[in-house]
Each structure stands twice: as C-alpha cells, then as structure tokens.
Amino acid sequence: MSAKKVKGASLSFTPIVNVEVNKEDFAHAGEGSSQIKANLLKLGYSPKAIRQVAVASYEAELNIVIHSLGGWLECGVRPGLIQIVARDRGPGIADLDKAMEKGFSTAPPHIQQMGFGAGMGLPNMKSCCDEFTIESKAGSPTVITMLIKDEG
Amino acid sequence: MKSHSVALEKGRCVGCTACIKSCPTQAIRVKKRMAFITEARCIDCGECIRVCPKYAKIANTMDLEAIREYRYPVALVSPALYGQFPLGTDSSLVLSGLIEMGFKRVVDVAQGADYLESIINGYVEDHPDIRPLISAGCPAVSRLIAVRFPELAENVIPVFSPAEIMAKLTREKMIKEGYPAKEVGIFYLAPCTAEVTAARNPIGMDERVIDGSISIGDVFWPLFNIVKGLKVPVVSSHFSAKGLRWASIGGEAKMLKGNYSTLAVDGLGSLIEVLESLSMGRLQGIDYIEGRACTCGCVGGVLNVENSYVAREIIRQTSRRIKPEMEMEEGALRWQDYQWNHSLQYQAALLLDEKPEVAMLKLEAVNDILRKLPGMDCGACGAPNCRALAEDIVQDQADQMDCIFVFRDRVTSLAEDMVKLSRKLPLSMSEDM
Numbered sequence: 001m002s003a004k005k006v007k008g009a010s011l012s013f014t015p016i017v018n019v020e021v022n023k024e025d026f027a028h029a030g031e032g033s034s035q036i037k038a039n040l041l042k043l044g045y046s047p048k049a050i051r052q053v054a055v056a057s058y059e060a061e062l063n064i065v066i067h068s069l070g071g072w073l074e075c076g077v078r079p080g081l082i083q084i085v086a087r088d089r090g091p092g093i094a095d096l097d098k099a100m101e102k103g104f105s106t107a108p109p110h111i112q113q114m115g116f117g118a119g120m121g122l123p124n125m126k127s128c129c130d131e132f133t134i135e136s137k138a139g140s141p142t143v144i145t146m147l148i149k150d151e152g
Numbered sequence: 153m154k155s156h157s158v159a160l161e162k163g164r165c166v167g168c169t170a171c172i173k174s175c176p177t178q179a180i181r182v183k184k185r186m187a188f189i190t191e192a193r194c195i196d197c198g199e200c201i202r203v204c205p206k207y208a209k210i211a212n213t214m215d216l217e218a219i220r221e222y223r224y225p226v227a228l229v230s231p232a233l234y235g236q237f238p239l240g241t242d243s244s245l246v247l248s249g250l251i252e253m254g255f256k257r258v259v260d261v262a263q264g265a266d267y268l269e270s271i272i273n274g275y276v277e278d279h280p281d282i283r284p285l286i287s288a289g290c291p292a293v294s295r296l297i298a299v300r301f302p303e304l305a306e307n308v309i310p311v312f313s314p315a316e317i318m319a320k321l322t323r324e325k326m327i328k329e330g331y332p333a334k335e336v337g338i339f340y341l342a343p344c345t346a347e348v349t350a351a352r353n354p355i356g357m358d359e360r361v362i363d364g365s366i367s368i369g370d371v372f373w374p375l376f377n378i379v380k381g382l383k384v385p386v387v388s389s390h391f392s393a394k395g396l397r398w399a400s401i402g403g404e405a406k407m408l409k410g411n412y413s414t415l416a417v418d419g420l421g422s423l424i425e426v427l428e429s430l431s432m433g434r435l436q437g438i439d440y441i442e443g444r445a446c447t448c449g450c451v452g453g454v455l456n457v458e459n460s461y462v463a464r465e466i467i468r469q470t471s472r473r474i475k476p477e478m479e480m481e482e483g484a485l486r487w488q489d490y491q492w493n494h495s496l497q498y499q500a501a502l503l504l505d506e507k508p509e510v511a512m513l514k515l516e517a518v519n520d521i522l523r524k525l526p527g528m529d530c531g532a533c534g535a536p537n538c539r540a541l542a543e544d545i546v547q548d549q550a551d552q553m554d555c556i557f558v559f560r561d562r563v564t565s566l567a568e569d570m571v572k573l574s575r576k577l578p579l580s581m582s583e584d585m
Contacts, residue, residue, distance in 0.1 A: 014512055014516070016515060030428070030429070030432055030434070033432055034428055034432075037303075037431065039515065041300070041302075041502050041503075042502055042503060042504045042511065042515060042543075043503075043504065043508060043511045043512060043515060044500065044503050044504075044505075044506070044508055044511055047302035047303045047305060047498050048303070050302070050303045051303035051304075051431070054303060054431045054432050054433070055431075055432060055433040057432075058432035058433060058434065059433070077512070079508050079509065124433065
C-alpha cells in the first residue's frame with residue numbers, strides 16, 4: 001500500500017539512527033524517537049520537519065512495542081528529506097485497509113487501559129509524513145517506510 | 153553576547169565538573185581547571201549556580217546603587233520576595249521598607265499576575281486549535297524550548313510576563329502623571345537568573361520594558377533589617393491571593409477558567425520529560441502546561457534566600473489571609489495589548505554545522521569516535537558525557553586523549569611496547585633465526 005510519491009525517495013539515505021525496539025517494552029518506548037529528534041536538531045533540520053518526524057517515529061516505535069514481536073526503528077537522511085523505517089519480526093497485519101481506518105485497533109484491553117492502542121497510530125503516521133508505505137501480511141514482518149520533506 | 157546573567161567568578165572555580173552534568177543544554181565544559189559556558193546554548197536557568205560547591209557561578213545582577221542613576225526609581229517586586237519573610241510579615245511593610253531604601257514607587261508583580269488571568273484565558277479561548285498551550289511565565293522554559301524543543305515553539309503563549317505587564321502599566325501611568333520618561337527607572341527584584349536575563353533581553357520583544365534587575369538575595373538582608381523596625385506602612389500592597397500564588401507551581405494553571413485539563417510541572421528534569429512526550433504527540437487531551445524550571449516555581453528561584461518548600465508554604469499561608477480575587481477597576485486586560493512582537497525564535501545552538509552536508513559528515517565522525525569512547529559518561533574529560541566529548545573532538549575543541557580511559561589504554565599499549573622492546577636483542581646477539 002503506498003501513497004503519493006516524493007521526489008528523490010529512491011536515492012540513498014545516510015543512516016543516523018538504528019535502534020532495536022522490544023515487544024511490550026513500554027518503559028523505553030520513545031527512546032528511539034527521542035534519539036532521532038536529537039540528531040536532526042544537530043543536523044539543522046527545521047522545527048516543522050522535526051515536529052512531524054517526532055510524532056511519526058514515536059507512533060511507529062509504539063506500534064512495534066504494542067503489536068509486534070519486536071523490531072527496529074531506523075532513520076536515514078538526505079538534504080531536505082528524512083526517512084523513517086520501522087520493521088518488525090511479525091506477526092503481520094491481516095487486513096491492511098482495516099488497519100488504516102481511524103479508531104480501528106487490535107490492541108488487547110489491558111494495553112488500551114494504559115492509554116495506548118486507540119487505533120490512531122497508522123492514520124497519525126500517514127498524516128504526519130509526505131510519503132507513507134506499509135508492507136505486511138498475516139504471518140510475515142511488517143515494514144513501514146515514511147518520508148518527510150523538509151522545506152525549511 | 154553579554155546578555156546572559158549566569159557568569160563565572162574565575163578565582164573560585166576549581167574545575168571540579170559538578171556543574172557540567174546539571175546543564176540542560178550541555179553548555180558547560182571544564183578546561184584547564186575552569187568552567188566555560190557556551191553563551192549561545194545558555195538558557196540562564198541557574199542550575200549551575202545552584203550546584204556549584206565553590207559558589208563560583210554567580211548571577212550578573214545590578215547592585216542597589218544602580219537605582220541612584222534615576223531620579224524616580226521604581227521597584228518591581230516579585231511575589232517570591234514575600235516567601236522570604238517570616239510568616240505573618242505584612243506585605244505593606246515590606247513595600248514600605250523598599251521606599252526607605254530609596255525607591256520612589258513600589259509595584260507588585262503579583263498584581264501583574266492578577267492581570268495575567270484574563271490575558272491567558274483570552275488567549276486560550278481564542279486559540280482552540282493549538283493544544284496544549286505552554287505558559288511563557290518562566291523565561292528559562294521558553295529558552296529551553298527555543299534551544300532544545302523548537303518544534304514546540306508555536307505552542308508557547310506569546311504574551312508579556314506579569315513583571316512586564318506591570319512595568320508597561322507603571323511606565324505609562326507615570327508618564328501620564330507627568331514624570332519625565334527618562335527619569336523613571338524600573339528595577340525588578342528578581343528571584344532567578346532567567347528573569348534577570350529576560351529583563352535585559354526580553355523574549356519575543358524588540359525593546360526592553362524593565363531597566364534593570366536586582367537579586368532578591370542582595371536586597372533581602374538590608375530590607376529585612378529595615379522591615380523589622382517598621383510599624384506603620386507608608387504604601388500598601390495591591391494583589392489577591394491568586395496573584396500571590398502565581399509565585400508557586402500550579403498558581404498559573406489554577407487561573408484557567410472553564411473545564412481545561414492542565415499540567416503544572418516544576419523542575420527542569422520533569423519538564424524535559426514532559427516536553428519530550430509532548431513533542432511525540434503523547435499528551436493528548438492536555439490543554440495547558442505551566443512549566444517552571446525551578447522546584448516549587450518562582451519561590452525556588454536560585455536568587456532567593458529561603459528554602460523553596462518553606463517559601464511556598466509561607467506564600468500559601470499568606471494567601472489564605474488576603475482577598476481571594478482582584479476586582480478589576482479598569483476591566484479585564486486583552487491579550488492582544490500584551491502580545492510579543494514576534495513568536496518564540498528557534499535558537500539553533502546545537503547544530504554541528506551551518507552547512508547540512510558538513511553537519512552530516514560531522515555527525516558520522518561523532519558516531520565513529522563515540523564507538524571508541526567507553527560510554528561511562530564520567531565527565532572527567534570536562535564534557536558532560538561521551539557524546540558531548542565526541543562532538544567537541546569533531547569541532548576541534550577537544551582531543552581523544554582527554555578521555556582518561558582512552559589515555560590509559562594508550563599508556564598501557566605504549567608500556568607493553570616498551571617491555572617488548574626492552575627484551576629485544578640486537579641481531580648479533582639474538583638467538584632467533
């Protein structure tokens with residue numbers, strides 16, 4: 001599933017962050033996103049782009065924590081363009097269209113009670129970035145790729 | 153840039169590295185047994201002053217003599233000052249003591265806090281699309297956002313602080329009464345370094361409205377001695393319990409009318425956590441954040457003399473004895489009349505380089521160096537952690553040998569080489585074939 005295309009997306013990105021994210025590790029959820037944000041500030045990306053990246057990467061990180069068997073959060077950059085990749089070890093999403101609907105959640109009740117898994121993760125990620133791609137099917141890993149343009 | 157109010161008294165600094173880890177923007181390095189502050193990063197929070205065991209970090213404030221440069225000096229009194237006096241001290245006597253010290257007029261910042269109520273309520277109502285809104289009441293918080301959280305700059309409410317509101321109103325009033333503008337000098341009796349800097353170099357405004365700042369710590373003892381001997385006040389204080397409580401954490405958040413969800417966060421550590429969460433979109437449903445860099449709020453300011461918890465309790469007790477709310481004679485103030493000239497500006501002080509390509513190369517170099525450092529974050533090199541040292545090395549401000557672990561490994565390997573060499577015999581004597 002893929003949305004609008006961003007120019008330069010096929011070129012290579014310089015990796016700046018690659019962190020492992022563990023299943024149900026709520027205590028450390030957000031650390032990867034925080035690292036990404038700190039690095040982007042050092043590189044001179046605009047506050048607007050950083051705002052989008054912070055939300056998109058945190059939602060992706062949280063999705064790995066809540067729904068997956070664990071995975072990785074990666075960030076790569078090029079001048080004017082930031083790429084966030086969230087990949088996991090599965091178990092995959094059976095119905096992608098349904099998963100993209102606002103408010104649809106498969107998070108178990110105990111996680112929803114903690115204030116997570118409100119069914120806004122994927123829609124939020126999509127609305128925060130300029131290009132959103134998700135590859136997944138039941139029984140296989142999920143890979144989410146997001147591109148955020150920095151127009152200064 | 154000489155606008156900062158945190159400075160170093162060189163003779164006292166022994167280079168102990170106590171301050172480097174307390175700095176929220178990693179602005180301090182110790183070199184040659186002396187601390188140095190990177191001005192562009194300093195947010196004037198005063199944490200380094202607080203933790204320095206040698207009292208070498210000092211506040212750059214004016215002394216009382218400065219008020220004599222003006223014919224009509226005005227004291228702008230922080231409500232935190234009332235938290236320094238023993239419980240039961242009449243606030244009007246405190247103000248009268250200041251008149252005795254040479255001020256021609258005394259004005260309460262707590263009254264400005266009373267006026268702030270309508271300003272922030274108006275702003276919150278008129279901006280339903282920005283949530284949460286962040287109070288600009290603590291200048292250290294605004295500056296922290298400008299340096300470390302620029303993505304949250306648009307959430308900061310761009311209006312005057314209570315001190316600035318009172319400075320503006322007082323100046324306008326005195327000019328109207330016929331005082332020559334140049335002869336009126338407005339001095340803020342400030343509880344913290346951030347307020348001192350904000351008076352000198354206002355956030356969001358091109359022109360200053362306060363002429364100078366004097367530390368509460370410098371004023372307190374002479375004032376206390378005068379107040380002890382006073383029986384009858386010559387002036388009276390004008391503020392409500394609400395305005396007074398603005399000096400303690402939660403005082404501003406409580407001013408919001410309507411069913412808003414608010415967070416009152418004190419202390420830089422907690423505040424940074426909250427701002428991180430906010431930045432990631434985690435704080436859904438929160439409408440307003442009152443952030444204060446100091447524990448307990450302004451009563452915890454580094455220039456105060458009393459313990460922040462005691463001062464907070466004195467303020468709380470005092471507020472129960474005075475009128476709960478202010479009756480607004482002139483009607484409520486509009487935020488539009490007390491708005492900044494420009495929004496909070498991003499201060500790109502953490503950049504590795506102005507040029508993005510160069511910054512990228514430097515970041516890669518930082519990560520390469522970081523892999524060779526021990527990751528102990530011990531601070532012995534004079535930088536707050538290994539990453540900061542790696543950045544300094546890349547910026548040519550430090551050397552890998554500044555790390556005592558890298559240095560020791562180098563010594564070990566040299567020593568091993570020496571031993572090997574010492575056993576080496578000239579070819580003529582060697583038994584190796």
